[in-house]
Amino acid sequence: MPKPLVTVICISYNHERFIGQAIDSVINQTYEQIQIIIIDDGSADNSASVITQFKVKYNSLEVLLLTQNVGNCAAFNTAYALAKGSFIVDFATDDVMMPDRIEKQVRQFEQYGDDVGIVFTDATYIDEKGKFIRNHFEHLLKFGLILKVPRGDVYRSVLERYFIPSPTALIRRQVIDQLGGYDEKLSYEDFDLFVRASRLFKFEFLDERLTAVRKLSKSMSTELYKRNDKQLMSTYDVCLKATKLNRDAGDNLALIGRVRYELRQSVITENHLEATAFFKLLNTLDGLRFADRLTFFGSIMRLPLKGFRNIYIKVRFG
Numbered sequence: 001m002p003k004p005l006v007t008v009i010c011i012s013y014n015h016e017r018f019i020g021q022a023i024d025s026v027i028n029q030t031y032e033q034i035q036i037i038i039i040d041d042g043s044a045d046n047s048a049s050v051i052t053q054f055k056v057k058y059n060s061l062e063v064l065l066l067t068q069n070v071g072n073c074a075a076f077n078t079a080y081a082l083a084k085g086s087f088i089v090d091f092a093t094d095d096v097m098m099p100d101r102i103e104k105q106v107r108q109f110e111q112y113g114d115d116v117g118i119v120f121t122d123a124t125y126i127d128e129k130g131k132f133i134r135n136h137f138e139h140l141l142k143f144g145l146i147l148k149v150p151r152g153d154v155y156r157s158v159l160e161r162y163f164i165p166s167p168t169a170l171i172r173r174q175v176i177d178q179l180g181g182y183d184e185k186l187s188y189e190d191f192d193l194f195v196r197a198s199r200l201f202k203f204e205f206l207d208e209r210l211t212a213v214r215k216l217s218k219s220m221s222t223e224l225y226k227r228n229d230k231q232l233m234s235t236y237d238v239c240l241k242a243t244k245l246n247r248d249a250g251d252n253l254a255l256i257g258r259v260r261y262e263l264r265q266s267v268i269t270e271n272h273l274e275a276t277a278f279f280k281l282l283n284t285l286d287g288l289r290f291a292d293r294l295t296f297f298g299s300i301m302r303l304p305l306k307g308f309r310n311i312y313i314k315v316r317f318g
Contacts, residue, residue: 006102006170007035007085010093011075016045017128018094018214023054023061025096031103037062038093039079042069047093073182073189080181088171090189094214095167096126101210105170108206117175117201118194122209123165128216135209136165143317151205155198156254158191159242161261164203166190168211175201186234195238199245227306232274235262239281256287263292267299268309275299 008026012019026036038061040048048065055063062082066075076090087106091097101121108119125133140146140163150157157163166189175197182189197203239262242255259282266275279296282288298305 003031003033004086004106005033005035005084006031006087006089006106007037007083008089008091008102009076009079009083010036010038010091011041011072011079012038012043012047012051012093013041013069013072013075014043014045014047015093016043016047016050019047019050020054021096022091022093023051025099026091027058028099029097029102030100031106034102035062035083035085036060037064037079037082039064039075040066041072041075042066071184071187073186074184076189077181077184080176083173086173088173088176090166090169090171092167092214094216096212096214098210098212102170104208104210105206108204109170109172112202112204114172114174115202116204117172117197118203119170119206120164120166120203121168121206121211123168123211123213124209125215126212128214130212130214133215136213149205149207150203152202153198154203155195155245156251158194158198159251159254159258161258162191164190164194165211165213166194167213171197172201183237186237187230188234191235192238192241195242195245227270229269229271229274232262232266232271233277236274236277236281239278243281243285252285256282256285259285260287260292264295265309267295268305270299270302270304270306272299272302 010023010026015022023038038051040051051063051065055061064079087109105119105121109116123136125136127133137149145161146163150163178200179196183192186192239255239259246252246255259278263275263278263282266278275296276299282292
């Protein structure tokens, strides 16, 4: 039986220093049935030129060079219009795949039925120079952020807290088709993708570190929970969507926990507009406690709290 085609959508934005290693890691996969689409999202550096050189060397690459930055969600949807694969990888061109990543994930998919929509793996984090930072699930388990890796019906789990390293996901095409692609109104995609997809499909975990995820000083992930964080309102929008996806009291409790967490982070980081939005949503969900009102009072009073989060992180995680 022929192996299914996997489409890897490589999204570049100012990744000139890393894009060569990233694309090489896709080209050199042990799995042969791969369609590679590279889209540059209006980079201000020399990324487009590097991509063009790869296109000259590897004619089979499909390349899209956008003249304006449209954001990750819209860039992905633009590239996805060209995708032919039965499985999809959303791959940032500052990350690195292990050579057998796709082969192992496809093999894992073959063990399950069509009700499994995503197979995710463990990940290693590296810095701008490629130096090891930490292992993903080892860190979450060590500090009690999760007790075990959720799998199967993970809807409540993805509502409650972040645990899936999104760069590791291999996604069944049917998932993206049923969701109508990424929501381009959002500033980031993975929380929305996982919430909506997990309502329709099961998720499975492959316990191997098959992707090195690069942490950059100015990447979207490092800007999370800082003052003027543009991703917080997108998080609110996804929580608002979840109010219509929830089916029972257990789902609502999971959502309340997430909204309460985001309220605290918004207040501590002095994102007052978002704090107000989360406070009102918590009230709508009948989840307000005295402690939540006290927390929100810090936002009303515009207390200078942003430094406390950095202190907490240092004390909590070393």
